[in-house]
Amino acid sequence: MADPTKVDPIHQFALSDIVLLGEFSFTNSSLFMVLTTGLIGAYLILSTQKRAMVPNRVQLVSEMLYEFVANMVSDSAGKAGMKFFPFVFSLFMFVLVANLFGMIPFFFTVTSHIIVTFALAMLVFVVVVVYGFWKNGFGFLRLFVPSGVPGYILPLVAVIEVISFLSRPISLSVRLFANILAGHITLKVFAGFIVSMGGLGWFALLTPLPLILTIGITALEFLVAVLQAYVFALLTSMYINDAIHPGH
Amino acid sequence: MEAEAAKYIGAGLACFGMAGAAIGVANIFSNFLSGALRNPAAAAGQFSNLIFGFAVTEALGIFSFLVALLLLFVV
Numbered sequence: 518m519a520d521p522t523k524v525d526p527i528h529q530f531a532l533s534d535i536v537l538l539g540e541f542s543f544t545n546s547s548l549f550m551v552l553t554t555g556l557i558g559a560y561l562i563l564s565t566q567k568r569a570m571v572p573n574r575v576q577l578v579s580e581m582l583y584e585f586v587a588n589m590v591s592d593s594a595g596k597a598g599m600k601f602f603p604f605v606f607s608l609f610m611f612v613l614v615a616n617l618f619g620m621i622p623f624f625f626t627v628t629s630h631i632i633v634t635f636a637l638a639m640l641v642f643v644v645v646v647v648y649g650f651w652k653n654g655f656g657f658l659r660l661f662v663p664s665g666v667p668g669y670i671l672p673l674v675a676v677i678e679v680i681s682f683l684s685r686p687i688s689l690s691v692r693l694f695a696n697i698l699a700g701h702i703t704l705k706v707f708a709g710f711i712v713s714m715g716g717l718g719w720f721a722l723l724t725p726l727p728l729i730l731t732i733g734i735t736a737l738e739f740l741v742a743v744l745q746a747y748v749f750a751l752l753t754s755m756y757i758n759d760a761i762h763p764g765h
Numbered sequence: 766m767e768a769e770a771a772k773y774i775g776a777g778l779a780c781f782g783m784a785g786a787a788i789g790v791a792n793i794f795s796n797f798l799s800g801a802l803r804n805p806a807a808a809a810g811q812f813s814n815l816i817f818g819f820a821v822t823e824a825l826g827i828f829s830f831l832v833a834l835l836l837l838f839v840v
Contacts, residue, residue, distance in 0.1 A: 527838045589813070692824035695831040702834060748820035751813070 526705035530629055530698070545625045546633070553614045553627065561610075582610070586750060593754035594761060601757050604644065608637065609750035616697060616742035620735070629697045631690065638690035641753045649760035660763035689752055696745050700738045707731045772836050779833040786826025793818045 536543040564575040586606045619626025649657040661678040710727040797815045801808035
């Protein structure tokens, strides 16, 4: 879509180099990843510095986030899963803040690139597989043999279970990536409608319509940003539960 | 047929996938609602299952939207 009068929703996802470092470069994506991590670290450390028994507002937010993720991990993965709590909490906070940063105008959305979400999903997958084999040995393969399946159909079910297991990193990464990408493209396209409506003579009186729609879609995008972070963390906890207690 | 035209037709066809996802999401919420109205005390405990089921089902609709976007903007 090189037509300049048409809306180009893809340009917002373009990477631009800020600092060239030989083969690699520090891009706008890297900058926002650093900002995300910096904000999370700074907020969590500074808000809990006083360690008040009765938390003030800033400490309360950190405590609420901690408790929310802790409850989610212990509900999905049990007591043994709590040793993965720092991992799941880091993932949740990173995806949440990265998604929310993308909602700010002119900020780059880190999670709108498949390579970023794929890296996170592969990290989860590798952690699950490595820990699963390390903790259970070959008993980890019991995950692919659900109980109560008649013997003659077992090979087929096992193959299906293996394929569905191997598709986990793909679905995990594409779910987050596609939600964020689709949302931002939709926002850009509808915002373009507001501007192009204004230039259509008498139809400019109808401009509030795409404006209201864009406001609604922006609200939806905030919900999606938070929800997708929650779903990513919840699925990670459930996969870790599979690694700790394989076998349905 | 030119590639440009085929892209647009393909993008339109890809949107049919969202019909299945929409029905699936509606199923989840309608079952939750009918269960919650029968047993409101247990409803709060199942809320996180609801959100999880919604997200994995919606993901499939988003995959089809993604195919449409890929055809329009990336191919």
